Amino acid sequence: xxxxxxxxxxxxxxxxYGILASVSCNKASKDPSPVVKKPVEQAANASHPWKGKTGxxxxxVEANDHxxxxxxxxKDTAGKFMFDMAFxxxxxxxxxxxxxxxxxxxxxxxxxxxxxxKAYIQYNAQHVAMMKPGGVFDKVKAAGMPxxxxxxxxxxxxxxxxxxxxxxxxxxxGIVAKxxxxxxxxxxxxxxxxxxxxxxxxxxxxxxxxxxxxRLLPDIFLCYYQYGAGAVPYTKPDGTxxxxxxxxxxxxxxxxxxxxxxxxxxxxxxxxNKWFATAKENAYSxxxxxxxxxxxxxxxxxxxxxxxxxSPSVYRPFAQRLKNMMLADPxxxxxxxxxxxxxxxxx
Numbered sequence: 001x002x003x004x005x006x007x008x009x010x011x012x013x014x015x016x017y018g019i020l021a022s023v024s025c026n027k028a029s030k031d032p033s034p035v036v037k038k039p040v041e042q043a044a045n046a047s048h049p050w051k052g053k054t055g056x057x058x059x060x061v062e063a064n065d066h067x068x069x070x071x072x073x074x075k076d077t078a079g080k081f082m083f084d085m086a087f088x089x090x091x092x093x094x095x096x097x098x099x100x101x102x103x104x105x106x107x108x109x110x111x112x113x114x115x116x117x118k119a120y121i122q123y124n125a126q127h128v129a130m131m132k133p134g135g136v137f138d139k140v141k142a143a144g145m146p147x148x149x150x151x152x153x154x155x156x157x158x159x160x161x162x163x164x165x166x167x168x169x170x171x172x173x174g175i176v177a178k179x180x181x182x183x184x185x186x187x188x189x190x191x192x193x194x195x196x197x198x199x200x201x202x203x204x205x206x207x208x209x210x211x212x213x214x215r216l217l218p219d220i221f222l223c224y225y226q227y228g229a230g231a232v233p234y235t236k237p238d239g240t241x242x243x244x245x246x247x248x249x250x251x252x253x254x255x256x257x258x259x260x261x262x263x264x265x266x267x268x269x270x271x272x273n274k275w276f277a278t279a280k281e282n283a284y285s286x287x288x289x290x291x292x293x294x295x296x297x298x299x300x301x302x303x304x305x306x307x308x309x310x311s312p313s314v315y316r317p318f319a320q321r322l323k324n325m326m327l328a329d330p331x332x333x334x335x336x337x338x339x340x341x342x343x344x345x346x347x
Contacts, residue, residue: 048186048221048249054273055292055322056084056299057315058223058250060150060189061306063088064126067342068136070307072143073333074315076325082315085146085187085221088137088343089303091127092154093172093195096120119158119172121151121179130343131183139346141184148187148221149179152194159195161228163205166212166237173212180217187221188213192228193254204234207244211236214247223250223276224268231267245269252276252301256283260297276301281314289321307334 050056061068074082096118100110123131131137141147153159163169176188190210202208206229214222224230230244245251251270253260260275275297277288281304292299300318305311312330319325335347 048219050084050221050249052273054296054298056276057082057318057322058276058299058301059083059086059305060089060301060303061086062304063090063130063343064124065338065340065342066304066306067335067337067347068130069139069346070311070334071305072140072145073307073330074312074319075328075330076319077328080325081145082319082323082325082327083145083302083305084299085148086140086305087148087150087187087189088127088130090150090152090189090191092122092124093119093151093158093160094122094154095156095158115171115175118168119163120175122154126341126343129341134346136343136346137183146186146221147184148189148223149176149183149185150189150191151176152191153196155194155196157196157198159198159228160190160192160206160209160230162195162198162201163209164198164201166202166208169202169205169209169212172209173216176213177216180220185220187223188217189223189225189252190248191225193225195228203229204232206230207232207234207242207247210244210247211242221250222248223252224248225252226254226264226268243269245271245274248274250274250276250298250301253278256280256303257285257288259288259291272297274298278303279314279318280304281306281308281311284314286317286321289318293322306338307336309334309336 059071061071068088071083071086076082096113096115098113099116101113103109103111137147179185210222211234224244233241233243235241245268251264251268251274253276255278257279259277264270264275273296276299277292277297278301279288280302288300299322309331312327316327319327
């Protein structure tokens, strides 16, 4: 049986980290998307440590009520982590409706929000608590586990498919880059599943904004959750046309369990070593592990990773078949309780 992941975050519970980006545009541009004054880019030859690797195991943990640090408990007998990276699920892409913001230069005063009405990143209360200094987020990073930023649509028109111009896409890419640099994220997961449709959007919005993110963060592991109009190629201002697979490092199946199909190459442009099959603890097929290794695909993406007593038995065959890894007994490490606020403190 295939299952889609369930929605986690609703607009009423969202809190903001107050992230802004400002751009200037050239209205005389021949392209309907204005030329923008772009943020400083990283070195063009930068790359991530997973480039060209296969057999990866990626975890996503519902940060609202599942303990994120459980990903550290899954190790082999030599202490090597089973998961190659982990995403707390999920931050959101939403419309910024704050007209005024605190003035960073003058305590007690406010300034106009130049990003008002545009897309920005929001975290709910559980995410904010998890990322406090010395908290669970820092614990996972300090242990050496690469942590990613997942960004999910959230029932308004600030979706990955909904950018109207290159200027808007660049502004949001700048917001993403700021978050990555400040918080130390090593990967990004783009997911448009719950965004609302907007009118007048750029037909290549999804690929356009992903292209801008990769331009600003060439060393990021950029993941595309196969949902939304990511199949529409984007023609850059210099005339170069790119597909999603030319930009992103991974394409992830949208159902659980699901194995990638040929269209991931022909439609999206992803080579096999960027394909990721999916599983979750109540919907998985261990046959995918052997097939993934034989086919040379990128690996497996595990949604809703938990710390239950039954959890290790789910992951053990995947670790063995994909990585030739013997999973050690994690029972003394796992935190099994599941409740809202479980990531408020290190346990």
